Amino acid sequence: MTHTESTVEERADVPAARPGRDGSGGGGSGDRGAATPSGGPKRRRARRVLLWCLAGVLLLVGGPAGYGWWRAESAADSIPRIPDALPDVPERQQPPPGDGVTFLLVGLDTRSGVPTTGDDAQAPAWRAGASRSDTMMLFHLSADREDAAVVSLARDTWVEIPGHGEAKLNAAYSWGGPALAVRTVQDLTGVRVDHLAVVDWNGFRELTDAVGGVDITVPRDIPGRGDALAHRAGTHRMNGEEALAYVRERKGLPRGDLDRTARQQNFLRALMGRVLSGETLSSPSRISGLLDSVGDVVGVDDGLSNSGLYDLAWGMRGLRTSDVRFLNAPVDGFGTRQGQSVVLLDRERAAPLWEAIREDRVTEYLATHDTDGLKDPGSVR
Incomplete structure (x- = not known):
């Protein structure tokens, strides 16, 4: 993995550079614009991994308590x-x-x-x-x-x-x-x-x-x-x-x-x-x-x-x-x-x-x- 690729993954929360009127990276160096095609999918993959991790934590930690509360509330309502x-x-x-x-x-x-x-x-x-x-x-x-x-x-x-x-x-x-x-x-x-x-x-x-x-x-x-x-x-x-x-x-x-x-x-x-x-x-x-x-x-x-x-x-x-x-x-x-x-x-x-x-x-x-x-x-x- 190149240094440029590593930086893109670690900074997955940084939005991609806006394209200029001419279709280039616009406002950034040519190197940054060149990194966009390979960094985009990795950023999306990093986000998906993060979301799945958060979902897993919520399921393991908050899920049973939330479900138990819902079941208790449902039973009391009944x-x-x-x-x-x-x-x-x-x-x-x-x-x-x-x-x-x-x-x-x-x-x-x-x-x-x-x-x-x-x-x-x-x-x-x-x-x-x-x-x-x-x-x-x-x-x-x-x-x-x-x-x-x-x-x-x-x-x-x-x-x-x-x-x-x-x-x-x-x-x-x-x-x-x-x-x-x-x-x-x-x-x-x-x-x-x-x-x-x-x-x-x-x-x-x-x-x-x-x-x-x-x-x-x-x-x-x-x-x-x-x-x-x-x-x-x-x-x-x-x-x-x-x-x-x-x-x-x-x-x-x-x-x-x-x-x-x-x-x-x-x-x-x-x-x-x-x-x-x-x-x-x-x-x-x-x-x-x-x-x-x-x-x-x-x-x-x-x-x-x-x-x-x-x-x-x-x-x-x-x-x-x-x-x-x-x-x-x-x-x-x-x-x-x-x-x-x-x-x-x-x-x-x-x-x-x-x-x-x-x-x-x-x-x-x-x-x-x-x-x-x-x-x-x-x-x-």
Whole structure:
């Protein structure tokens, strides 16, 4: 390579000399003009190499982050937003805000309508009397984001529903939708609900399959009864269809509604462990499946923005299944009210639990109270 050629390549950003009126290099020496025919292609080649190098760097460094952000934004957009999900009552009629963040999780066996995706995604409209809630749980995340508690409320719990009198807890959603369900739980517990999440058990089928199934431990042999499936004692890897049948079962369980809530907690614990496992987090296909399924599983109140979801997810990044306590609201047995079999809440035993949630002291509560009847995985059937 001549010195002239080397100089041209190193100075590939220098524009070629303009031709003069006579067609020569114009304004430059004859040597510079003579170098133009051989230097032009090399300059273009140098530019192409530079552009490909930059593209490669952007692909390797910025690509995954950009793609991950786009996938996260797309997943957040796909989550339906529920309008007017929280009670519209004067502040003085609501419990005072507590420390940490508290969600009311409402589980339904089916959703009416099909949610749309994108910026205008909304949950299907609630219709009076269309369905009763299958599950209600209070999910409390501590202010320091180091622990959480999930407290199940039996759907047959006999409660006072504002404006309707006494009835089973799950009637609140049927009669007045999400806002009445939230208000009923707030009045019952004295715990301020910050956000609502409506969970579709049907959607968990796809979510379970997306993570490769869940490991459910059954402590003892369970005979099949009617439509109920038989289970052998031990740990079973269940796919989405099997897990859905497991959490839906009720009639074949000795304690009915109470055993069903225990199964739901058992499933959620197993699913959480599966999602947080290295096997899932290291698999792009499983992460993609999770992101694709989330909008089919849960809808949230319209006060929870995408940035709010990101902040929540970031705050929970250090949680492990051992940091999440699964409890049942204490019950005082079963009874009959207005010709219905109901669950009776033990309000005296429940009072310190609600206080612990309000004051963000659940860990202290668990250390100082007898909770054997509230959190016993061995009782899951």
